[in-house]
Amino acid sequence: MIEVMVAIAVGLALDCFSAAFAVGACWERVRAFAPLVLATSFGAFQAGMMWLGWAGGSLLEAMVHYDHWIAFILLAAVGAHMIHEGLRGEVMRCEPMTLRMLIALSTATSIDALAVGFSAPLIGLAVAGMSIAAGLASFILAILGYFMGSRIRSLAGKRAPIFGGAMLILLGLRILLEHMG
Numbered sequence: 001m002i003e004v005m006v007a008i009a010v011g012l013a014l015d016c017f018s019a020a021f022a023v024g025a026c027w028e029r030v031r032a033f034a035p036l037v038l039a040t041s042f043g044a045f046q047a048g049m050m051w052l053g054w055a056g057g058s059l060l061e062a063m064v065h066y067d068h069w070i071a072f073i074l075l076a077a078v079g080a081h082m083i084h085e086g087l088r089g090e091v092m093r094c095e096p097m098t099l100r101m102l103i104a105l106s107t108a109t110s111i112d113a114l115a116v117g118f119s120a121p122l123i124g125l126a127v128a129g130m131s132i133a134a135g136l137a138s139f140i141l142a143i144l145g146y147f148m149g150s151r152i153r154s155l156a157g158k159r160a161p162i163f164g165g166a167m168l169i170l171l172g173l174r175i176l177l178e179h180m181g
Contacts, residue, residue, distance in 0.1 A: 005125055008116060009133035015109040016042040016138040017145035018171045022079070023097070023105070024149025025163055034097060038105075039142035045106035046113045047135030053117020054127040068179030072172040074108035079168030086162035109138075112175070 020038055078101065113134055120127045152163060 001124065005130055005133050006137075008125075008130065009137040010141070012046055012110075012113050012116065012134050013137035013141040015112065015171060015175070016046065017141040018167055019075070019105050019109050020142040020145035021149035021152075022165065022168045024146040024151075025153045025167075026149075026165075035143050035146040038097070038102065038146060039139045041102050041106045042109060042142040043135040043139035045110035046138040047131040049110040049113035050117040050120070050127060050131035050134055053114040054120055055117075056114075068111075068176045071108045071111045072176040074104050075168045075172030075175070078104065079165040079172065081165070083162050083165035083169075086165060108172070 016039075020035075020042065023038060024035075113131075116130065116134070117127060120130050
């Protein structure tokens with residue numbers, strides 16, 4: 001069962017990797033702790049949404065039917081903004097990572113964990129272990145994604161935000177298409 005838990009945790013964390021990659025590609029100068037704040041938020045939201053799905057059960061079931069649309073809209077909006085700024089041709093000075101943006105990205109990347117939380121007991125997974133695994137995997141992959149994105153920024157220069165924005169939109173589209181069948 002550990003293998004299943006790890007596979008699910010890494011699968012959930014790949015969204016965090018992609019979003020952190022986009023952030024790393026955009027933000028030229030960041031404070032030293034920004035990658036840790038981003039990774040901690042992603043990990044906490046993954047674990048929290050897992051618990052919320054488990055605890056909410058049928059109360060939140062209606063929301064799960066629209067989770068893919070919520071994730072798509074949030075990611076597409078942030079991605080479109082990054083592309084727009086990148087196409088202006090100037091050296092992009094991305095807005096600072098605000099609490100609002102951090103929460104939007106954390107929510108968008110963790111909505112799938114809500115559905116996994118609903119189904120964890122049905123497939124014999126303990127929600128505590130699953131949420132810890134998902135949070136930890138998200139934390140690790142977010143840091144890795146952030147630094148890989150910052151490396152792309154140094155290679156691609158002022159056009160890196162276009163790549164990062166496109167990656168966010170594609171991530172949202174992938175989530176939308178996976179859930180629509």
